[in-house]
Amino acid sequence: MSGQAAGFRATVLTLYPEMFPGPLGVSLAGKALADTAWSLETVQIRDFATDRHRMVDDTPAGGGAGMVMKADVLARAVDAVADERPRLFMSPRGKPLSQERVRELAAGPGAIILCGRFEGVDERLIEARGFEEVSIGDYILSGGETAAIVVLDAIVRLLPGVMGNAQSGETESFETGLLEHPQYTKPQEWEGRRIPDVLLSGNHGAIEKWRRAEAEKLTQERRPDLWDRYPQARKPRQ
Structure with a gap:
């Protein structure tokens, strides 16, 4: 083809x-x-x-x-x-x-x-x-x-115009040096499990802090090799 x-x-x-x-x-x-x-x-x-x-x-x-x-x-x-x-x-x-x-x-x-x-x-x-x-x-x-x-x-998927919202790729796993934080959507409660309250708070600062903490936690637990390199990954790209 x-x-x-x-x-x-x-x-x-x-x-x-x-x-x-x-x-x-x-x-x-x-x-x-x-x-x-x-x-x-x-x-x-x-x-x-x-x-x-x-x-x-x-x-x-x-x-x-x-x-x-x-x-x-x-x-x-x-x-x-x-x-x-x-x-x-x-x-x-x-x-x-x-x-x-x-x-x-x-x-x-x-x-x-x-x-x-x-x-x-x-x-x-x-x-x-x-x-x-x-x-x-x-x-x-x-x-x-x-x-x-x-x-x-x-x-x-990284080529210009392929993803409808280019920003959607910026927080994905590996883009920040960390695994991606957990994601949720409606309904607010499903099988007795609730969306974390902070995500429903409307406090964007608190939401970003929670997402970063969850990403760091997941990376430490599941990918210690990535976590070991994380301080370098936080440096701005040249």
Whole structure:
């Protein structure tokens, strides 16, 4: 699938282009795609194989289980779409994706995303074509496509005009260095549980103080790694 957007351009190299746009074709991302706020192109890696069987993988050097995607085939696919955009390879050994990196990518021209399969890809391809390895968590998926969808969803929602209220993203988890505070809505009482009185008080100063305290409490309890970095996160962005 491709678009004619002048803004953020995503190109995904994959053995399963039919997986896209998938969730990216609905809700905020889907509306933005239809409105050409961003564009999505998929490239079938197998199209760049040169043998009659269209082989994209081979046995690992040194022995071992599984198959490894071939550097020469992948290089032809990458070179066919290469430009100034960052090149991301979805990999469990990559640097964990952060909201800060998502903001950086959203501010750029787009991304070329390589989705691996099998046991991975030839290391020489990663080095020779300058791929940044990115992980979405400490677990293993069947391939990089699901991870690529996660990355693109996180990016697209930050593009100008995609969120109806841009301010709604400013207090979300990770944007302030903390997890987000609890949220409530009507009815005021449900199954014997009431909305905290402070949220109904109309005292905006007290509400903000409560929200910050709850965010700090949740972060300390659930993400001590974030809490350890929190003093630095409170510094104004440069």
